[in-house]
Amino acid sequence: MSTADIMNMKPSQTRNKIIAHVDLDAFFVSVEELLNPSLRGKPVVVGGNPFGRGVVSAASYAARKFGVHAGMPSSQARRLCPRAIFLRGSHGIYSQYSSQVMEVLGRFTPAMEQVSVDEAYLDLTGCQRLHKAGAVEIAQRIHHAVHAETGLPASIGVGAGRIVAKIAANAAKPNGMMVINPGREAAFLAPLPIGKMPGIGPVSQREYMKLGIRRIGDLSQFKPEILRQIFGKHGAAMARRAQGEDGGHVDFSTGTEGRSGSQSVSREVTYSTDTGDPGRVRATVSYLAESVGRRVRKTGLVFDTVTLKLRRASFATVTRSRALSRTSDDTSVIYQAACDMLEPLLTGSRERVRLVGVGVRAMEKKPEQMDLFLMEQEARIEAVHRSMDQARDKYGFESALMARSILHGRG
DNA sequence: TCTGGGGTCCTAGGACCC
DNA sequence: TCTGGGGTCCTAGGACCC
Structure with a gap:
């Protein structure tokens, strides 16, 4: 094969990937x-x-x-x-079953990416020799092993890329298997409604419909620049995906090792009936700040941005976020920032509140060294939160709430 | 009895700096 | 006095996924 031939090959052809998508049914x-x-x-x-x-x-x-x-x-x-x-x-209990399933999948290949509690991608490219079987047979073994060892029904899709594998798995549901042979990707995808494409939800579906794009195959009728103009980065990617061309890259760092590090932590609650009591909203913010702080400290990460979310009775939702001058994993930092952002929102409208949320973003590893000037102060605050966290581990979260959070539960 | 909760990623405008 | 781009950070909002 000449260099020119290699250059002309489409991404999906450069390596004959075999990707499986395993999806547990209901x-x-x-x-x-x-x-x-x-x-x-x-x-x-x-x-x-x-x-x-x-x-x-x-x-x-x-x-x-x-x-x-x-x-x-x-x-x-x-x-x-x-x-x-x-x-x-x-x-x-669902998490326990999920772990069991992922353990079974991990035995077939270390190149596994868990994408949610009930879904995973497996790169089976190198596995045929190892298992002395073709891709179809390996997929059948996976299907059988999951059911035999966990009792759970799964559907499996196999193809040269992630998108094809995922859509095939969906098409195979329930408790089925579908293999899309190399070169057949575009033909398989073409007749499917545009909404079947992962990443195209109700809103963009309507936009695509306006252009007369009803099926995945219709995407190829449009110049990539047009799609990019209307749909941004997304549009161009969708056109490529319609041909079955995604990198097929499986990020196995998320496999049995667990997630490589989250970008954000948040908690929110919807009141069973909307509240017009600012005191109750403040108490809820305190409760949520404590909950988020605790989860952050469990990850061993620090954050540099705090966000507050408020949904009003009309379902109108506003968010406020604030970058901090330095990183932290401290509950009181979350609480302070959230309160500062909350007050103008409470003053600005008399509409009742439906939902409150508190979150942190831009997580990074907690630094080993700390500014000497601040160390003593930090250590004292930290000691308080650590002992509260310990009490919670022992007696449950509600056992150690700051006094200001107690009000959250009332009403 | 409309519309949960936890995330990810993208966009767009303004500030600010060079 | 008028008038540039680029790059990056911050903020608000929104689509989408499970």
Whole structure:
């Protein structure tokens, strides 16, 4: 092969990647069915309170027949399917099952990227010799192993890139497998509605429709510059993806080792009924600041930006953020900054408050050395928070709340 | 009984500096 | 007095994903 030939090759051809996307079917519901087999085949919904402001996290296939789906308000799910069994779910148990599944997947290849609690990409490119089997057979073994060892149904998509693998897995659901052979990517994607493309949600879907782009294949009719002008970076990437050309890069640093480091930590709460009490909102901010601070200290990272989020009764949402003069992992720094940003928002509108959120951003490793001038002061504050964290580990989070947070729970 | 909670990434405007 | 770009940081908002 000449150098010119190599230069002319498209990215997906330079290495014949084999990527598998493994996606657990109706994950939360499937775990609930394992724990309680009498739920099998029934309309089951895991999510928030169907008589309150919750939303659906997962719906069984029986419930989906009524039009229930993840993300829908639980109250709406209840109206669509009054006989559905609503469960609040237990995320600790789901995490345990998730770890089990990831452990099984990790045995097939170290090149694994966990992208969420119920999804992972596997790079099987080098695995055929190791497993003495073709890609299809390896995928079948994975499918079988997940079910045999965890009892959970999964769907698997295999292709030359991440996007193709993911869409194939979706198409294979439930409990199925789909392999897209090399060179067939564009043909597989072309007839699918544009909304099936990961990254294209309801808003951009409407924009694409305006251009007459209804199916993924329609993207190729447009010059990349046009798509870039309208959709920015995203548009150009989508055109490439429509041809099945994504790098197929699997970032296995997130595998069994865990995440390489988060960019942000946040907590938010929606009141069960909107509140017009500024004192209650302040108390909630205090509670959230404590919660975020505690989680930050667990990561061993420091932040340099604090953000506050407020959603009003009308659902109008405002955010404020403030960069700090230096990094911190201190609850009182979060609290102070959040309060400073909160006051003008409380004064600025008499509308009731629906949601409050507090977060921190731009996380980096906690520095070993600290400014000597500040060390003594810091050490004292830190000692207080450490002992509170310890009490919480022992007795639960609510056991050690700052006095100002106690009000949060009232009403 | 409309619309959770935890994230990621992108955009766009203004400040500020060179 | 008028008038430049580029680069980077900060802030607010929004789309999207699970």
